[in-house]
Amino acid sequence: MGALATGAGVMLGAPAASAVDVQAWMAAHGDGTDLRRLTIPGTHDSGARFGGPWSECQNTTIAQQLDSGIRFLDIRCRVTGGSFAIHHGPSYQNMMFGDVLVACSAFLAAHPSETVLMRVKQEYSSDSDATFGAVFTDYLDNRGWRSLFRIGDTVPTLGEARGKVVLIADNGGLPGLKWWDGGAIAIQDDWNALPNAKYPKIEAHFRKAVEQPGKLYINFVSTSASLPPRWNSDNLNPRVHGFLDGTANTWKGLGIVPMDYPNTRSGLVASLIRHN
Numbered sequence: 001m002g003a004l005a006t007g008a009g010v011m012l013g014a015p016a017a018s019a020v021d022v023q024a025w026m027a028a029h030g031d032g033t034d035l036r037r038l039t040i041p042g043t044h045d046s047g048a049r050f051g052g053p054w055s056e057c058q059n060t061t062i063a064q065q066l067d068s069g070i071r072f073l074d075i076r077c078r079v080t081g082g083s084f085a086i087h088h089g090p091s092y093q094n095m096m097f098g099d100v101l102v103a104c105s106a107f108l109a110a111h112p113s114e115t116v117l118m119r120v121k122q123e124y125s126s127d128s129d130a131t132f133g134a135v136f137t138d139y140l141d142n143r144g145w146r147s148l149f150r151i152g153d154t155v156p157t158l159g160e161a162r163g164k165v166v167l168i169a170d171n172g173g174l175p176g177l178k179w180w181d182g183g184a185i186a187i188q189d190d191w192n193a194l195p196n197a198k199y200p201k202i203e204a205h206f207r208k209a210v211e212q213p214g215k216l217y218i219n220f221v222s223t224s225a226s227l228p229p230r231w232n233s234d235n236l237n238p239r240v241h242g243f244l245d246g247t248a249n250t251w252k253g254l255g256i257v258p259m260d261y262p263n264t265r266s267g268l269v270a271s272l273i274r275h276n
Contacts, residue, residue, distance in 0.1 A: 020270040022069035027113035029276065031159025035166070036216050038158075039275040040117065041268075042072025042258035044222035045229075047100065051091025053228035057260045062095075062103040069269040071116055072218075072256045075100055076123035079135055087124040101145050101165075108148075108163050115150070115161035117256065119179060121170035133173025151176045155184065155216055177216075186255075189220040195235040198223045202236070203243060209255045217255025233260040237268055244271045251275060 021027070029038070043065055045057040058065070062073065077084035077097055084097035104116050122132055140146040150156055150164035155177065167176030168185075179185065188205035190198055202221055209217035221240055223232050237259060248254070254275050262268050 020069070020273050022270060022273065023067055024111050024113050025069060025273045025276075026071070026115065026158060026162070029158055031157060031162070033158040035115075035117070035155050035158060035161060036255075037213060037253040039252070039254040039272050040071045040256045041069050041262065041272040042074065042117075042218075042256050043070055043262065044074050044220055044258040044260050045088050046070075046073040046075060047086040047093045047095055048076075048088035048091070050093050051088060053230060054224070055088045055091040057088065057222065057229045059261060060263055062100055063107065064263075066103065066107040066114075066116065068263055069273055070262070071114065072258060073100070073104075073116060073118045074121070074258055075118055076121050077132075078123055079125040079127040079132060082135060082138065084135060084139070090124055097139060098143065098145075101139070101148060104165050105148050108165075112163045115158065115164055115166055117166045117168060119168045119170050120174060121179075129172030131173075132171050136174055149176075153177060184215060185218060186215040187218045187220075189218070191220065191223055192225050193223055194225045195223065195232050198225070198232075199236060199239055202240060206243070206248060206251065206254050209253060210251050213253060218258065219255055220258050222258060222260040229260040233262075233264065237262065237265040241265055241268045241271055244268075244275065248275070 043058055046062060046065060048055060048057040049059060050056065076087055078087040086093040086095040086097065086100065108114060108116065140149065148165050150161050150166045156166060168179055169176045170179035188201055190201055193201065202219055205217060205219040221236050222229060252275055257272055
């Protein structure tokens with residue numbers, strides 16, 4: 001509990017949500033800041049806005065998510081015709097990987113103090129690692145996107161990542177940080193737990209991030225158990241918000257927190273940002 005208690009001496013009172021500059025909140029943190037010690041709001045299945053209630057996880061575009069303070073994107077790519085189509089299961093999301101990169105590039109050009117961490121995962125295709133990697137490399141080198149990315153096998157400092165997309169590879173054949181590297185990344189993603197079973201796992205992962213720093217903690221609030229993602233988010237997002245503003249009010253460095261429909265809970269993203 002010592003690590004939890006120390007936060008009380010650091011925080012001089014939580015500012016009102018309106019005081020948080022959600023478009024450029026990383027500007028308040030120095031270049032030497034370890035990304036592993038930040039609290040980073042994110043979205044789960046960031047491109048999933050179509051396909052019906054069981055497929056849809058968001059109701060805002062990538063650009064709107066970034067403008068709202070989101071700095072982690074969960075991007076699911078189907079290999080098709082030598083390109084990546086954004087999918088959630090069989091549901092095509094009316095968007096290609098290039099559209100995601102355009103949104104990230106425009107946002108980072110307007111807000112160079114920021115960085116975006118991006119998980120890239122194969123979805124609804126079963127191409128080999130070599131094929132998936134070749135398509136990704138084509139985006140980098142033949143479509144002009146290499147300069148947008150910060151690709152490395154260690155977690156960068158904020159200064160090294162500003163203005164860039166930090167790649168987290170969740171498919172073989174890709175460079176970058178490895179999603180499955182348990183020595184560097186600690187993930188809570190029980191996506192099939194009912195909300196009442198899921199919530200204690202979320203809270204426990206927050207505690208672990210504060211008490212045992214040193215890894216990149218990723219703590220999914222999302223679940224699709226029994227009910228569609230929107231219904232479960234209406235249950236879990238307010239509970240997480242209450243925990244952040246209550247028991248965890250002074251805690252810092254909670255890690256990446258991917259959510260479904262975070263915008264439907266007013267003040268939730270700003271509350272996460274205040275935990276920095």
